[in-house]
Amino acid sequence: MGNSHERSHRDREVCRPGALDLTAGIVCAYVSNISVPAAHLSALIVTVHATLSGLASGGAPAGAAAEPEIEKPTPAQIRKSITPDALMSFIDGRPYKTLRRHLTKHGLDVNSYRKRYGLPADYPTTSANYSAQRSALAKSLGLGRGGVAATEESVAEAAKPKPRSCKPAETQAAA
Structure with a gap:
């Protein structure tokens, strides 16, 4: 019963x-x-x-467990992931010049990526060669110099005397 x-x-x-x-x-x-x-x-x-x-029933779904444990890379793997031309992602193993956009696609930011994979706080997010390339471009454009002209040509261009007026001399005398 x-x-x-x-x-x-x-x-x-x-x-x-x-x-x-x-x-x-x-x-x-x-x-x-x-x-x-x-x-x-x-x-x-x-x-x-x-x-x-x-x-x-108010509980967690039957199949939903805590986030799966992610294998943390060894110090040797971390060193090998940093090359002059690219950084190897621990998410998919592919090389990237910069990790920010890649991490955003996976719903992570830089700090959560470092925490998730046990990376040091100074782990780079941009490859060294790419940073150098961007730095050279910025310097050639005169960025970050506080208003200083980028090249000698632009300084010379600024020093040239400007024509005062296009009016004929007779009309200038009459005025």
Whole structure:
């Protein structure tokens, strides 16, 4: 007798009217856009239903664990990731001249990237050669000099006398 009471309580919890409809709707929408093999369909339904049930009960979803543990690079790997021409990303292993845009695509900023992979606070975000190239360009444009002219040509151009007026001399005398 107690057994049937437990089973009916469990059936009511699993078969909430909204949970089954919502599960069916989510799975239907997912499968209509993404090809899922028939063998994986039942696992998909179970996962979606368990997640919805977990959310409905106020707990964390069944499949949602804490962020997966990320393997921290060794000091040798950190040294090898820094080359003059590029920095190797620990996210995807690809080389980048600058990491900022790449990290933004993955929802990270520089500090969280350093913390996530256990990198030192002085870990660079821009390759050395790229920084030197940008620095040379800025200096050639005269940036960061506090108003000093960039080249001798611009200084000479500023020193040339400017013509006073284009009016004929007679009209200037009359005025």
